[in-house]
Amino acid sequence: MSANECDAPTQRLQPQPPFDADDADFILRTSDEVDFRVHKLVLSLASPFFKMMFQLPQKEGEANDQLPVVPAAEDSRVVDKLLRFCYPCADPKIETLDELHAVMEAMAKYQMCYVAARAEYQMNAFLDSEPVAVFAICCRFGWLATAKRAAGKSLALPLRDFEHGSTVKELKYMTGEQYQALLQYHWHCSVAATSPLVDVKWLNSDSGWVWWTCQTCVPHPSPQMVHSRSGFGNEARYVRRWFMDFVERAKGILSDCPGGRLDTTPLLTVILKQTHGCQNCRESAFEHIVKFIRNTLMPRVNEELGKVSLNLTV
Secondary structure, eight states: OOHHHHHSOOOOBOOOTTTBOTTOOEEEEOTTSBEEEEOHHHHHHHOHHHHHHHTSOOOOOOTTTOOOEEEOSSOHHHHHHHHHHHTTSOOOOOOOHHHHHHHHHHHHHTTOHHHHHHHHHHGGGGTTTOHHHHHHHHHHHTOHHHHHHHHHHGGGSOHHHHHTOOOOGGGGGSOHHHHHHHHHHHHHHHHHHHHHHHSOGGGGGOOOSHHHHOSSSOBOOOTTSEEOSTEEEEOOEEOBHHHHHHHHHHHHHHHHOTTOOSSSHHHHHHHHHHHTTOHHHHHHHHHHHHHIIIIIIHHHHHHHHTTOOOOOOO
């Protein structure tokens, strides 16, 4: 390599607008050697860390630019998204929770508490897919409201995943007390969600369902499930056995996943198989059970879940 080649300035990757501005007054250089041309005023307003730093004597700029250069430990993907939260432009599109977490770590490092709320809002995009990870991250950053929403979404996951260990790497960000609070919340919700199916006397209130009207299928001799109202004259009528089997299966699902869905293919497939041999039930069972789940059972389950509180301190 010649001396001239050694003396030549390094060609660096250029960031996307607006971080290539000609009127920038300093450069933020990332760990992967990308120079972001930014404005002290914007960063000072968003970050007390940068505001204090800019009050200190600045190192002279490089010969080819004459702007002060501040090195950043983060790579260009994180810095780009971090700066877009600070600048008056559209919030960045974040694809993964890991990416959002890295940006939030940078926000905490640079004390960007005023713009962190916008990053917290983006956590909502991952509530359904990664509720436990979101819960842990929110515990780390003190975001109680979003942590509670994540705990609610975690009810769609089996309790045994918590009790016997989890592969969620973000668990390390919460304390033992916070993890215990999540376990207790899940357990109390499990009890609450199954309570409408433990005491089933309230199911006698509607005689129009096919599991009451059918007289062909095998009955279930449950003393709690005998209907003797005027719809059948004075005749006591037992509920069909396949319905009580549904009740037990639904109870098992809600015990494991208090926020789980009951109107899904596996459970409904079992009902279709059990009622296939009965002409009366075969014609109506699927429609009736779906209506019962959506309009009668789940509203009661959700009412019970609403009574459970999460005792969490962040």
